[in-house]
Amino acid sequence: MRHVIALDVGGTGIKAALVGTEAAPSGSSPGAPARPPVLLHEARRPTGRERGPEAVIGTILDFAAELRELGARKYGAPAAAAGVAVPGIVDEITGTAVYAANLGWRDVPLRRLLSERLDGVPVALGHDVRTGGLAEGRIGAGKGTDRFVFLPLGTGIAAAIGIGGRIEAGAHGSAGEIGHIVVRPEGPECGCGRRGCLETLASAAAVGRAWAAACGDPDATAADAAKAVESGDPAAAAVWQEAVDALADGLVTCLTLLDPRTLIIGGGLAEAGDTLFAPLREAVRQRVTFQPLPSIVPAALGDAAGCLGAGLLARDLLSTEVTA
Template identity: 55%
Template sequence: MNQVVVALDVGGTGMKCALVRTDGTVHHTERHPTQAERGPEAVLDTILDVASGLADKARADGLEPVAAGVAVPGVVDEENGLAVWSSNIGFRDVPVRACLQERLGLPAALGHDVRVGGIAEARLGAGQGHRHVLFVAIGTGIASALVVDGAGYSGAHGAAGEVGHIVVRPGGPVCGCGLRGCVEAIGSAKSIGRRYAERAGQPGATALDVVTRAAAGDELAATVWREAIEALADGLVTAQALYDVGVLVLGGGLAQAGDALLRPLEQAFHDRISFHRAPEFVRAGLGDEAGCIGAALLALDHLERTA
């Protein structure tokens, strides 16, 4: 088995890149800065240079690169291989897949970072053994991916899974999307840090600081943390009412809080349900490599479909 896929997970600050074997195991990884401030064209050039360098590395290692997969944030048209809209990279209708295919001379696939991360968690990570998986990434923002039988659900416009923008506190704090009272405005790692920092007059406090201080008896931290857990639980109950998944896989930076997040969130979820069936609550298993491995899986799926 000497075939590999070139995989890149492009984020606002960094690119996680890998050569992944056809069974999903990783042969080689590398990381590069995105430097999004250079503009979308320069970022695309870097993506193509890094991908082509990885294909060369594969050949130098005696392996055969057979496809490429790239994951980006924002709104992604997977069918047409377009990065439609991404606020933190500045992509607007960029034909990433066509550029990759042309540069590498290999079949390529483009996917949404959280959706492919969900595919990786469902097939190879914490969601294994379940047919219906909701992967929820809680970091700067909150996004989710519904994965059924190993396939991601992207919606009619490539924009499915935005659980972070379910309004749970009408008239509440302003969200980055412009609405008020979204889950994300109260429960994202960024919001937790900001809300505590504002009320405590301590700029720079992070969500993980809030978790630690709440556990140590800081009342303000405990209040901010409880409000976040309650907002997240309200959003997830809505998601479960719609999706009825078997397992909820929690990832993103906030999942580093481990049981300090999982157990109170699970309890708050159970406090809010009636006839709904509760999913299992588990922490993501692939860490920050999920997006990169997922990009590789997407490329392999694409190969299989076009073979």
């Protein structure tokens, strides 16, 4: 069976898959897969960032090589292409992982390194959030929507901007960094050097920190905060509402600039369901003036979005080969 390798590299773990594929039929446009991806094999392993950036690169290359060998044994031929999603600043044109603070690397020619390790197969490199947005746009909550924003709320906050079937990368590979919109100028200090950035207040990590401080349990998480809100805890409700209000302020800025039809909210915080979505929709509704209200919906693909998107990037390489 023809297949591709997909890798989604995170700060703590790497998700990987072998994805079944058929090249897009002749005459179809690049980026239009013949059918939704089929996950033939899935695997995970730690990123191992505590061992340093060179070790992380080695782990990625080794993992990809193992998947190539597995695919060749099980399906009669090695993978036809590979796609990899990584965090940070990514130059998708040159295939360079420009900068990733949580992995400690700069200007890593990851596409070239992977292609060499995989005996010359074509490799696509993408930003983790934009790659997840690609999957949500094609086969997830944004399917059939001409303009959407995918916003996973995890350790940080970034966005994928979907316009006309493609994901906007920007002139310098950093489009969608909504987490660094300042919503509270006197707020917490952000890793970027400013204060009151959206991700310091409304990411899952930020909510976890705020609830840990409020409840006195240093191990408390955003999921714990959501459970406390659902149980009627007033302190948790206050922490939660502060995050929702900050997120709504950031989203209204996003609506004003981008005018999406749909906002797709994913990541750990979205797992709270209506505990998040009901107050968030109301907070956004209260803030808009002239801006049309978009649909605000949960992501459909969960933590598989990045890996599925990486598979789609690899499939697009094959589609381009057919239609070139």
